[in-house]
Amino acid sequence: MKSLMEWFFTSLGTVVVIYYGVKLFLFSRMLLPKRWFPLPKSFFLSMGEWAVVTGASEGIGRQYAFALAEHGMNVVIMSRTKVNLDKVAREISETTHRMVKVVVADFTKDNIFTDIEEQLKYLDIGVLVNNVGMVPSTVPRRFLEEEDLDQIIMSVINCNVKTMVKMCKIILPGMENRRKGVILNIASGVASIPFPMYSLYAASKIFVERFSQGLQAEYKDKGVIIQAVAPFGVSTRMVGYQQINAFMLSPRDFVRSSLQYIRAGDKTYGSICHMFLGWLLLCIPLKILHTEAVFQGLQNYVERQQAEKRCSSVIRDA
Incomplete structure (x- = not known):
């Protein structure tokens, strides 16, 4: 009996050591993406002639469009404001000398995808970046505290959910037929846990x-890479252009980092610092995170940041 118990605990200990050893090895690879997940210089252009980026008039989407053009691809940039898109198109064209096609679309609305599909029909699309997204309010609020809640629900679902699915439906068949392509779906680090005050x-x-992880399992044998990219802080309009620091990255730095992880799996945080934030968030018990004190502290912090931003803006204008 004693020898059986010794065998059991020895075997259990060995399994635990191997399990955590493998996890540590996989984690360590993320620290050196260029070594473990190298991409040939011609990688993106080898996927196809064109890249499509939604929500490309500013922020992360704009930087993805620039980065892919710098890798030699022509780009289709999509958003709802034509003036901003035209400006970005000129900047990309003048900087990279690549072709840029502008498609104006308000992704919070219904019945826009027939026209989009028609405009993309004859393009050899190798990369799709589903970046467009919206947050109901930059200031954290309880679900029922949002004004015009029915409209917000429809807009968020259309923009953040329906658009990604429909764009995959439009572009994925061509990638499947050619047996190559990359789809990057921009998620969020806050979705790592149930996140009150930003619940929707x-x-x-x-x-x-x-959806991205399921789709990758379905189509990885077809030569298509489908990845969810889940950043935390990136200084864009969505977070009130917060000051850049070690964890609040600029859109340019985040995009450059995230593109190094394309071969790293069906989900990445896109950067080392955001990977550590994700690990830390998962280590904190939800009983601590889901307290009134944390809710109020988060709300006060965001409101204070926005007030400081407005104050500094007024001082500069004066």
Whole structure:
């Protein structure tokens, strides 16, 4: 009996050591993406002639469009404001000398995808970046505190969920037929846990993550890479252009980092610092995170940041 117990605990200990050893090895690879997940210089152009980026008039989407053009691809940039898109198109064309096609679309609306499909029909699309997204309010609020809640629900679902699914429906068949292509679906680090005060937004982004992972399992044998990218802080309009620091990255730095992880799996945080934030968030018990004190502290912090931003803006204008 004693020898049986010794064998059991020895075997259990060996399994635990191997399990965590493998996890540590996989984690360590993320620290050196260029070594473990190298991409040939011609990787993106080898996927196809064109890249499509939604929500490309500013922020992360704009930087993805620039980065893919710098890798030699022509780009289709999509958003709802033509003036901003035209400006970005000129900048990309003048900087990279690549072709840029502008498609104006308000992704919060219904019945826009027939026209989009028609405009993309004859393009050899190798990369799709589903970046467009919206948050109901930059200031954290309880679900029922949002004004015009019915409209917000429809807009968030259309923009964050429906658009990604429909764009995959439009572009994925061509990638499957050619047996190559890359789809990057931009999720969010806050969706790593149930995230109160941003409940609707976080829930929409966990859909992005799960849909992407399921789709990758279905199509990885077809030569298509489908990945959810889940950043935390990136200084864009969505977070009130917060000050850039070690964890609040600029859109340019985040995009450059995230493109190094394309071969790293069906989900990445896109950067080392955001990977650590994701690990830390998962380590904190939900009983601590889901307390009134944390809710109020989060709300006060965001409101204070926005007030400081407005104050500094007034000082500069004066």
